[in-house]
Amino acid sequence: MALEVKLDTFESASFACPICAFVFIIRLNEPNAFCLSTSCNNRPSARIVLLKNFDSRGFVFYTNYNSRKSKEIHENPNVALTFLWVELERSVRIEGIAEKVSNEESNIYFNSRPRGS
Numbered sequence: 636m637a638l639e640v641k642l643d644t645f646e647s648a649s650f651a652c653p654i655c656a657f658v659f660i661i662r663l664n665e666p667n668a669f670c671l672s673t674s675c676n677n678r679p680s681a682r683i684v685l686l687k688n689f690d691s692r693g694f695v696f697y698t699n700y701n702s703r704k705s706k707e708i709h710e711n712p713n714v715a716l717t718f719l720w721v722e723l724e725r726s727v728r729i730e731g732i733a734e735k736v737s738n739e740e741s742n743i744y745f746n747s748r749p750r751g752s
Contacts, residue, residue, distance in 0.1 A: 660723065669686055670683055672715040672717070675707040675711050680703070684704075687744065694729070697745070714730070716731075
């Protein structure tokens with residue numbers, strides 16, 4: 636199955652894999668936020684979070700370990716991410732299993748933030 640991405644009325648691109656299409660779109664219009672959906676006790680929950688990194692491991696975001704989303708992910712690590720590009724009239728939905736980044740990576744990020752943020 637190929638995914639066609641319409642760039643404008645005169646140009647389009649076709650991709651054999653969704654990840655290739657996502658990488659192409661993200662280079663055109665890099666998002667810094669996405670909708671993170673979780674489910675705990677058969678109750679869905681969704682919120683907007685900031686994308687901090689995208690690499691071979693997947694998509695990286697940070698959260699307080701005592702937050703509701705963190706507790707929900709601990710109970711059920713199956714999550715869905717939805718990126719929306721209004722200008723391109725496209726969205727990408729990704730499903731997967733959330734994992735914690737290393738303590739070192741987490742500490743580096745949280746120590747880089749302004750105090751009180």
